[in-house]
Amino acid sequence: MNGDFSPLHFGPDELDAWLAGVRAPELVGHVSACPECRELVRAEEALIGQLAALPLYAPAADFGERVMASVRIPDPFAIRALQGARRRLLASRRSVAIAATVAVVLLGSMAASAAWTLANRDTLLAAGNWLAGEAGRWAWVGLRGAALNLIEQPWFSGFRSLVDAPARLAVASGAMSLMYVSGIFALRRLLAIPTQRVAHANG
């Protein structure tokens, strides 16, 4: 053993090796012959033991809940749907090619549209004004047509004479309201679920 004795004291590497359990003959020889290094390894081993024995500390009991209250958990259904769509999309070369084509067409048309819009602002403004004017004109023509059509109806003259006499209008309105309310009551009665037990219903 003494033939393997190393005259040099333990450096960090030798100490690490010793603490990791390496018992090379020259290390063992040196430790047994050198009281200084023997004391060093004993002190280091004791220190490491004390450090390893230090307790784990616990946070407050509601710590986990407080953390969870601030954590954003992804929606599993959305993730599954997304993964399913991705799987289907990447299922074959053909589906990948179709998806790529659609993406290129969509992105290309969006980019072209944006570019054209930026380059032709005046044209777009003029077209917008023309469309607004046309829409207004057609709305007016439609309204006039509908009014003329209404006036030409055979019942319109009777309706107009009724509106001209407020008393008759009030009577007609009252009668119509009464009919409406009566209709509602009748409908409720028809749709009501019977609450009385029917005799012999259970056989």
Next chain:
Amino acid sequence: MAPRTDLAARTDQEIVVLARAGQEAAYRELIRRYERPLFSLLYRMVRDRELAEDLAQETFIKALNAIESYRPEYKFSSWIFKIANNAAIDHLRRRELDTLSLEGSPHAETPEAVEATALQIGDRQESPLDAVEARELGGQIEQAIAQLRPEYRSCILLRHVEGRAYEEIAEILGLPLGTVKTYIHRARNELRQALAHLRE
């Protein structure tokens, strides 16, 4: 949803996959696994219970909300310890603390604040006498750790309290392997000297 007992048997990487799939139980399992190690490391780094809880909470929220960015080729523990250590070092750079108090924060100004910031030791079953002795010895070791430079403190805690490999510590702290080894040797030397009276 995987039951809790099933989750406990799975690796961190498997739990992360379940968390990414939106399983709430997987998030809870990650918190359960790391709340004590992270809180202990942070407490020993900043030496204030409330602050350590805040930093641990910040660490978990940051990690769990960014779980999509976690790369599974690295250990999850390295990733989350790195976030925690960065939080502690950032804090220590902003504010210097000098002494460790097992009885409560040195910054506590009222008896209630002292009690609120005092340590609560985890899951050890000890007799009252054992507890006092352990508290004395443990307290002196804690004091000695508290006197170390923050970089040495991180290294020694990760190596000898958490039992992490040198390579993992280098990854967590973003330091070269040689620097980590040097820091750990120097930290042990300082601790040996600070605790020499216990051996006599």
